Amino acid sequence: MSETTDLEARARIDELRAQLAEARSAYYEDDEPIMADAQYDELERELKALEEENPELKSEESPTETVGGAVAAGFTPTPHIQRMMSLDNAFSVEEIDEWAERTQKEAPGTPAFLTELKIDGLAVSLVYENGELIRGVTRGDGRIGEDVTANVRTIASVPQRLTTEHPPQILEVRGEVFYPTAEFEKLNEQRRADGLAEYANPRNTAAGSLRQKDAAVTASRALEVYVHGIGAHEGGEYPTSQSETYELLASWGLPTSPHSRVLHSLAEVREYIDEFGDKRHDLEHEIDGIVIKVDDFAHQRALGSTSRAPRWAIAYKYPPEEVTTKLLDIQVQVGRTGRVTPFGVMEPVKVAGSTVEKATLHNQFEVERKGVLIGDTIILRKAGDVIPEILGPVERLRDGSERAFEMPADCPSCGTRIAPTNEGEKDWRCPNQKDCPAQVTGRIAHAASRGAFDIEALGEESALALTNPDQRRDEAIAAVRAGHALDTETGRIRDADDVPGEQTPVVRTGGNLFDLTADDLRDVFVYQPLRRKGEPTGDWRLVRAFWTKRTTTRLKSTGETRVKEEKPSATTTKLIDELAKAKDTELWRVLVALSIRHVGPTAARSLATAFGSMEAIRTADVDRLADTDGVGTVVAESVRAFFADQWRADLVDAWAASGVTMEDEQDEDAPRTLEGIxxxxxxxxxxxxxxxxxxxxxxxxxxxxxxxxxxxxxxxxxxxxxxxxxxxxxxxxxxxxxxxxxxxxxxxxxxxxx
Structure with missing residues (x-):
């Protein structure tokens, strides 16, 4: 290794150790994380790799060799009888396979695996003397933790005395304190009602609740604990395996997880990982992975431990659902109903398996309540397919350059003044429902969605091209003025005055949607940022949205010139076909497609079933509509208001004239066998x-x-x-x-x- 490379490695190792030490302190001592677990894991893996490449730079004080954090001020430092260790992590099933292969080499045999959920909570040690609870201690640095005995005693599921006539003289039990997800939702619901900022996640809330100076505060929180092992044990019976341990602890009245299983193959372990990956949001507590342990204690002893973690156990980590990133800006977007919604623009970050750059902030009051400022480092959560959500800022990382968000006075799409629909309403709306481009685009995309007409070829980009093809024209012009270029079919433009003029949208209110032909879409162009190898260049291009362009090719062998004339793209042909097929659909789908406020699939089905035709629905009064099962007054009034708006009634008439179904065929033979069921x-x-x-x-x-x-x-x-x-x-x-x-x-x- 060269001297320069050695210095670079040393500098990076020092930097990583400092970052991880700061993160640990914030996480374990202050209960105010400054980075998400995923970022911590990523930095720790980088540090571990560098230390392995540079063994002379290893240190016993490195975060890769130590556990947890120091004891916070105000708590009594209390030693553990046996050291509390951490776990090594795996981020793929291949790493689990490698771990299992190592255990086979180091301790031959065919081990059974005790698999259990990795609870996202706070590690704790409970000490019983002759069956009586005498002490509760947080993990701390693994050797010395914080005495939280008074607080642990307030947790209802922790027995003050073991339910056995022959308890061990000393029993040190390991466990995890957590905040049940249902109770956490209730807690945040109450905080919302009180106008307070919500807690970010159950783990931090559990940690903060357990580490209170006043046990009465802990008692007011719905904490629970599951125990998962024994640290020290003196006197009395002692099991021979991890699974027997859980049975014994449960028989003594200690709470154990109902989800642990003994499995006998890696294939079963993989199935367990997949099963709870699907169920992770349906459990009583948050999890961030699965713990796999060799079940037999003799096998565990043969494998031993490193300085910080047992070799006989490993934690599989699911893709992260919470990360931290930089909030670059807060902008607003207009939805199909006119609702103006703030959203955060962030440094791209990978979370829950996908890269996220934007996340909703719901309304201006939510921005204020969360206390988010532009320029903040923020905590972002994305659970599975759920829309990414900004949970809040990491306030301790602010440097004073951050600024507050201000709600714009005018609609960013059409310039109309925005305001709440009703006094005291939190959502601000653009009242220009007929002509606001963003609303028209949203309505067309919604009409094509799976819950409405289900037109696969009419996605958000196609809807935008039909209703507002010039949406990004101003960005392209700004780029040209800044010295970049705009590529068009006729050549490259470098002067903003040469940018083509504004286009007339093919679709305005949506009334002509089902009359569109391929020829109508021939001259629709859209502006796109030009990228190379996935990276933006700063240049733009103006391309046809629905047709291919005319191309000329000269064959080198013969000198012959071949011309490919412009024609509808395959997707455009599919779009026209799907629009024709969509006309013949169920009435409830047409109702959903109309974007009537409050009318989703459930209410639409009820209306279609009760009335049978669009005409019957549009002529019914509020009382008749409200009497329909699953409808009610709010939906009924919304339906009446929809048809009272002339342009909306005209839209329905236009669709009917185009041949869209406005009446269901009545199945007179269907027996009414489920009345009231x-x-x-x-x-x-x-x-x-x-x-x-x-x-x-x-x-x-x-x-x-x-x-x-x-x-x-x-x-x-x-x-x-x-x-x-x-x-x-x-x-x-x-x-x-x-x-x-x-x-x-x-x-x-x-x-x-x-």
């Missing part, structure tokens, strides 16, 4: 699509619900059913297979009494 369908059925199952229930007078409750009469369970099936079992509800569902539809509940 609520049915939930979960999983895949062979003979029904999801919508088909709902329609079958509604057409027979029943209610098709999306959630299981005590008021549910039947739960139909198909393939790959999720948590709804589990909840139905917990509530003791009647569960049906598909054959029984068919019988229920045709004959009613009485047919299933046998």
């Amino acid at each position: 609520t049915v939930v369908v979960t999983g895949s059925l062979e003979g029904f699509t999801r919508d088909g199952a709902k329609d079958a229930i509604l057409s027979r007078g029943g209610k098709a619900s999306g959630s299981v409750s005590k008021r549910t009469h039947f739960v139909v369970v198909g393939e790959n059913a999720g948590s709804k099936a589990d909840k139905a079992e917990e509530l003791g509800l009647r569960i049906l297979d598909e054959a029984q569902f068919v019988r229920l539809l045709s004959e009613g509940p009485a047919a299933l009494k046998d």
Whole structure:
């Protein structure tokens, strides 16, 4: 290694150690993280790799060799009887395989694996003397923690005395304190009602609640704990495996997780990882991974430990759902109903398996409540497919350059003055519903969505090209003025005065949507930033949105010139075909497509089932509409207001004139077998699509619900059913297979009494 490289490695190692030490202090001592777990893991892995490449730079004080943090001021430093260790992490199943292979080499045999959920909570040690709880201590640095005995005693699930007549003389139990997700939601709901900032996540809240100076505050919080091992043990029986340990601890009244399992192959471990990856948001607590342990204690002893972690255990980490990143700006966007919503523009960051650059902030009051400033380092959360959410700022990283967000006075899309619809309403809206380009674009994209006409070829970009093709024209002009170029079919433009003029949108209110032809779309152009190898160049291009351009090619071999004339793209041809097919659809889908405020699929189905035609719905009064099951006064008034608006009524008439279905065919033969009956369908059925199952229930007078409750009469369970099936079992509800569902539809509940 060269001297320069050695110096660079040393500098980077020092930098990483300082960053990780600061992060640990904030996390363990202050309960105010300055970076998300994912970033910490990434930096720690980089440090570990550098130390392995440069063994002469290793240190026993490095974060890769130590555990936790120091004892915070105000707490009594208390030593653990046996050191509390950490766990090494794996971020792929391949790393799990490598770990298992190492255990086989170091301690031959075929081990069983104790698998359990990695609770995102606070590690704690409980000490019992002759069965009596005498001490509760946080992990601290693994050797010395903080005495939180008074606070631990307030946790209802922690027994003050073990339920055994022959307890060990000394028992040191390891566990994890957590804040149940349902209780955490209640806590934040109350804080919202009180106008207070929400807590960022259950883990930090649990840690802050346990480490209170006043035990009464801890007692007011709904903390729970699951124990998962023994540190020290003197006297009495002692198990021979991890799984036996859990059985013994449970028999003594200590709370253990119901989700742990003994598995006998890596294939089963992978299935366990996949299973709880799907269930992770349906559990009683937050998890960030899975812990895999060699079950047999003799095998564990043979494997031993490093300075900070046992070799017989490893933690598989799921893709992170919380990260930190820089908030570059707060801008606003206009939705299809005119709602003006602030959103954060951030430094791109990977979270939950995808790269995120934007996240909603809901409304200006939410920005204020969260206390977010432009320029903040913020905590971002994205759970699975859920829309990314900014949880709040990392205030301790502010340097004074941050600035507050101000809601604009005018609509950024059409320039109309924005304001709340009603006094005291938090959402601000653009009242120009007919002509605001952003609203028209949103309505067309929504009309094409899966819950409405289901036009696959009409996505957000196509909707934008139809309704507002010049949306990014100003950005392109600004780039040209800054010295960049705009590529067009006729050549490269470097003078802003030469940029083509504004276009007339092909679709204005949406009334002509189903009359569009390919020729109508020939001359629609859109502005796009020019990228090379995925990176922006600063240049722009103006390209056809729906047609290919005319191209000329000269063959070198013959000198012949071949011309490919412009023509509709394959996607455009598909779009025209799908628009024609979409005209023949169910009435409820047309209602959803109209973007009537408050009318989603459930209310639309109820209206379509009750009235049968668009004409019947538009002429019904508020009382008649409100009496429809699943509708109510708010939806009824919204429907009446929609049809009272002349341009909206004209839109419906235009669609009808284009041949869009405005009336359902009535199935006079469908028996009303489910009057007053609520049915939930979960999983895949062979003979029904999801919508088909709902329609079958509604057409027979029943209610098709999306959630299981005590008021549910039947739960139909198909393939790959999720948590709804589990909840139905917990509530003791009647569960049906598909054959029984068919019988229920045709004959009613009485047919299933046998």
